[in-house]
Amino acid sequence: MSIDAIAITKRFGSYTALDGVDLSVGEGELVALLGPSGSGKTTLLRIIAGLEYPDHGTILFGGENALARHPRDRRVGFVFQHYALFRHMTVFDNVAFGLKVRPRASRPPPAEIRARVMGLLDLVQLGWLADRYPNQLSGGQRQRVALARALAIEPRVLLLDEPFGALDAKVRKELRRWLRHLHEEMRITSLFVTHDQEEALELADRVVVMSQGRIEQVGPAAEVYNRPASAFVYDFLGDVNHLEAVAEHGRLHIAGTGSGAGRCLGRIDGLHGPATLYVRPHDIELQPAPADDPAPARVLTVHGVGAAARVTVRVAGHRLEALVPHERLEGLVLQAGSPVAVRIARGAAFAKDGAGRPLALLPDAEPIEIQSFARPAAGR
Amino acid sequence: MTAELLSGPLAAAPPAARPAFGEPPAVRRLLIGVALAYLGVFLLLPLVAVFTQALAGGVGAYIEALTEPDAAAAMRLTLLTAAVAVPLNVAFGLAASWCIARFEFPGKSLLVTLIDLPFSVSPVISGMVFVLLFGAQGLLGPWLREHDVQIVFALPGILLATIFVTFPFVARELIPLMQEQGAEEEEAAVSLGASGWRTFWHVTLPKVRWGLLYGVLLCNARAMGEFGAVSVVSGHIRGETNTMPLHVEILYNEYNMVAAFAVASLLASLALVTLAAKTVLEWRCAGELAAKAGH
Numbered sequence: 001m002s003i004d005a006i007a008i009t010k011r012f013g014s015y016t017a018l019d020g021v022d023l024s025v026g027e028g029e030l031v032a033l034l035g036p037s038g039s040g041k042t043t044l045l046r047i048i049a050g051l052e053y054p055d056h057g058t059i060l061f062g063g064e065n066a067l068a069r070h071p072r073d074r075r076v077g078f079v080f081q082h083y084a085l086f087r088h089m090t091v092f093d094n095v096a097f098g099l100k101v102r103p104r105a106s107r108p109p110p111a112e113i114r115a116r117v118m119g120l121l122d123l124v125q126l127g128w129l130a131d132r133y134p135n136q137l138s139g140g141q142r143q144r145v146a147l148a149r150a151l152a153i154e155p156r157v158l159l160l161d162e163p164f165g166a167l168d169a170k171v172r173k174e175l176r177r178w179l180r181h182l183h184e185e186m187r188i189t190s191l192f193v194t195h196d197q198e199e200a201l202e203l204a205d206r207v208v209v210m211s212q213g214r215i216e217q218v219g220p221a222a223e224v225y226n227r228p229a230s231a232f233v234y235d236f237l238g239d240v241n242h243l244e245a246v247a248e249h250g251r252l253h254i255a256g257t258g259s260g261a262g263r264c265l266g267r268i269d270g271l272h273g274p275a276t277l278y279v280r281p282h283d284i285e286l287q288p289a290p291a292d293d294p295a296p297a298r299v300l301t302v303h304g305v306g307a308a309a310r311v312t313v314r315v316a317g318h319r320l321e322a323l324v325p326h327e328r329l330e331g332l333v334l335q336a337g338s339p340v341a342v343r344i345a346r347g348a349a350f351a352k353d354g355a356g357r358p359l360a361l362l363p364d365a366e367p368i369e370i371q372s373f374a375r376p377a378a379g380r
Numbered sequence: 381m382t383a384e385l386l387s388g389p390l391a392a393a394p395p396a397a398r399p400a401f402g403e404p405p406a407v408r409r410l411l412i413g414v415a416l417a418y419l420g421v422f423l424l425l426p427l428v429a430v431f432t433q434a435l436a437g438g439v440g441a442y443i444e445a446l447t448e449p450d451a452a453a454a455m456r457l458t459l460l461t462a463a464v465a466v467p468l469n470v471a472f473g474l475a476a477s478w479c480i481a482r483f484e485f486p487g488k489s490l491l492v493t494l495i496d497l498p499f500s501v502s503p504v505i506s507g508m509v510f511v512l513l514f515g516a517q518g519l520l521g522p523w524l525r526e527h528d529v530q531i532v533f534a535l536p537g538i539l540l541a542t543i544f545v546t547f548p549f550v551a552r553e554l555i556p557l558m559q560e561q562g563a564e565e566e567e568a569a570v571s572l573g574a575s576g577w578r579t580f581w582h583v584t585l586p587k588v589r590w591g592l593l594y595g596v597l598l599c600n601a602r603a604m605g606e607f608g609a610v611s612v613v614s615g616h617i618r619g620e621t622n623t624m625p626l627h628v629e630i631l632y633n634e635y636n637m638v639a640a641f642a643v644a645s646l647l648a649s650l651a652l653v654t655l656a657a658k659t660v661l662e663w664r665c666a667g668e669l670a671a672k673a674g675h
Contacts, residue, residue, distance in 0.1 A: 050571070071570050072572075072574060077571070078567070078568065080568065082564065084568040086568075086583055087587070088587070097569070097572055097574070098572035101569075101578050150572075153572055
C-alpha cells in the first residue's frame with residue numbers, strides 16, 4: 001500500500017507545524033522521517049494515521065483518499081513512543097484487542113484469535129509473557145508487544161513514532177536490527193519518526209530529512225549522507241566542520257586570521273565572495289608540515305580512543321576536528337603544539353547571503369578537490 | 381584535656397541518625413499531638429456522643445426508633461434520593477470530564493467554573509433557587525399548576541436539590557485524573573479499529589475506575605447527608621418528604637432525644653463506612669500509581 005502526502009499544511013494556533021509538505025512512500029518501503037524537535041515529523045505521521053487532520057492537503061493510500069475515512073477504518077498500525085499498552089489488560093488481551101473489537105460480522109472465532117495472537121507473540125519472541133501485565137515487562141518487551149498489537153490487525157501501513165526513543169542504547173540497537181529483519185520478512189509499507197540519525201541511516205530504505213515544517217531532502221541513506229542538498233542536512237547528519245572562506249576567480253581561500261589565513265583550499269566553480277565550507281572530519285588529511293613553512297597549522301588535542309583518532313587542529317583561527325585512522329597516526333608525530341599541514345580532500349561550500357546565513361545549494365560541477373553547490377535547492 | 385572532651389557532652393551524644401530535613405522530635409510530637417487533639421474534639425467526641433445518646437434508652441428503644449413508620453419512610457426516601465442522584469451525577473461527571481480533558485472548545489473554562497458552583501453557593505440558596513423556579517409563586521409556578529405537576533414540597537424537588545449540590549464530586553475527581561493520564565491509550569484503541577463506545581468501555585473506564593469510585597463515594601455521602609438544600613424544598617411533610625437528616629431535626633425539635641440520636645447514629649455509621657472505603661481506595665490507588673511510576 002503506497003502512501004502519498006500532498007501539500008500538507010497544519011497549524012496549531014500561530015505555530016506552523018507543517019508547511020506544504022509532499023511525500024511519497026512506495027509499497028513495501030521502510031522510510032524514516034528524520035529531524036530535530038519541532039520539525040513537524042510527528043505531526044505528519046499522526047496526520048497519516050488519522051490522529052490529526054491537516055488544514056490543507058490530501059493523504060492517499062494506494063491512490064484512495066484516506067482523509068475521507070475515519071482513523072479506525074484506515075487499517076493503520078500505530079506504535080507509540082511510550083508504548084500506550086492497555087495497562088489493565090494482559091499482554092494477550094492487548095494484542096488480541098484489535099481483533100476482538102471488530103464488528104461481529106468480521107470478527108474471527110475465539111480459537112482463530114488465539115492462534116493469531118500466539119503466532120504474533122512468537123514472532124516477537126514473547127509467547128511466554130502472554131499472561132503478564134504491561135507493568136511487569138521491561139521497556140524493550142513492552143515495545144515488542146506494542147508492535148505485535150499493531151500487526152494483529154493486518155495493517156496496510158505501519159507507522160512508528162520514535163519507537164525506540166524511550167529505551168536505553170543497547171536495547172535500542174538490538175530492536176533496530178530486529179525491526180529491519182521483521183520488515184524484510186513482512187514487507188509492510190512502514191514509516192517511522194526518529195531524531196536519531198544513526199537509526200534512520202541504518203534502518204531506512206529512504207530517509208526524509210525535515211526541518212521547521214518542511215522537507216529538506218529525500219533519498220537513500222548514502223545519498224543523504226554523502227550528497228547533502230542543503231547546509232541544514234549537512235549539519236544535521238554526521239559531524240561537520242565549518243570553515244569561513246572566500247571564493248575568488250575559481251579558487252577558494254580560507255578566511256580568517258593567524259597562521260594559514262588566505263591559504264588556497266582548492267578549485268571551485270560558480271561561487272564568488274564569502275562562503276562557508278563544510279568538511280567532514282574524515283575528509284581532512286593531516287601531513288607533516290614542510291620544514292620551510294613559516295606559519296603551519298598547529299595540533300591542539302589528540303584523542304586516541306576509538307576506531308580512529310580524533311585530532312583537533314587550529315588553522316587560520318579556525319578549530320577543525322579531523323578523524324585520523326590509527327595506521328596513519330603512526331607516521332605522524334602529533335602532540336599538542338606540533339606543526340602539521342592540513343589538506344581538505346572533499347567539502348561543500350555554501351554562499352552566504354547578505355545576512356551572512358549559509359544558503360542551500362545543489363552539486364553542480366564534478367568535484368576535483370572542492371565541491372561547489374551552485375543551484376538553489378528545488379525542494380527535492 | 382583530650383580526656384575531658386571525650387568524657388564530656390560529646391561522649392554522651394550518639395552519632396546522629398537524623399535526616400537532614402527533619403524537625404526535632406519535640407516539634408514532631410507537638411504537631412502530632414495538636415492534630416490528634418483537634419480530631420478528638422471535633423470528630424471522635426461527637427461520634428461517641430451520638431452513639432452513647434442513641435443507646436441511652438437501651439437497645440429496644442434504639443430498634444423501635446429505627447423501625448417507626450416515619451423513620452422507615454425517611455430512610456426509604458434517603459436511599460431513593462441517593463439511588464437517583466448518584467448515577468445521574470456519574471453520567472454527567474464522566475461526560476464533563478471527557479470533554480474537558482480531551483477537547484479544546486470555547487467556554488471550556490466557564491464550564492469548569494460552573495462545575496464548582498455548588499461548592500461556593502450556600503446549600504440553602506441552592507434549595508431556594510428551585511423554590512423560586514418551581515414554587516407556586518415561582519417562575520414556572522402557574523404552568524406547573526395548570527399541568528398538575530408538583531415539584532417543590534415533593535419528591536422531584538428533593539431529587540433536583542440533591543443532584544445540584546452533589547454534581548461536582550465525580551467531575552472534580554475525574555477531570556485532573558483524565559488530564560494526567562493522557563489520551564494515548566484511547567488513540568491506540570481507535571487506530572486498532574475500536575468504536576467510540578468500545579474505547580470508552582474497554583480502555584477509558586478501567587483507567588479511571590478508582591477515581592470514579594472515589595467520586596461516587598463522596599457523592600453518595602453528600603447525597604444521603606444533605607440538609608440545607610433539601611430542607612428548603614422539602615416542606616417537611618412527615619412520612620412523605622422527609623429524608624433522614626430532616627427526620628433527625630424533627631425528632632430533635634420534639635425533644636425525642638433517643639430517637640433523634642438513633643437515626644443520627646445511622647448517618648454517623650454511613651460516615652464511618654465512607655471513611656473506611658475512602659481509605660481502602662486511597663491505599664489501592666496509591667498502589668496503582670506506584671505501579672504506573674514503574675513505566
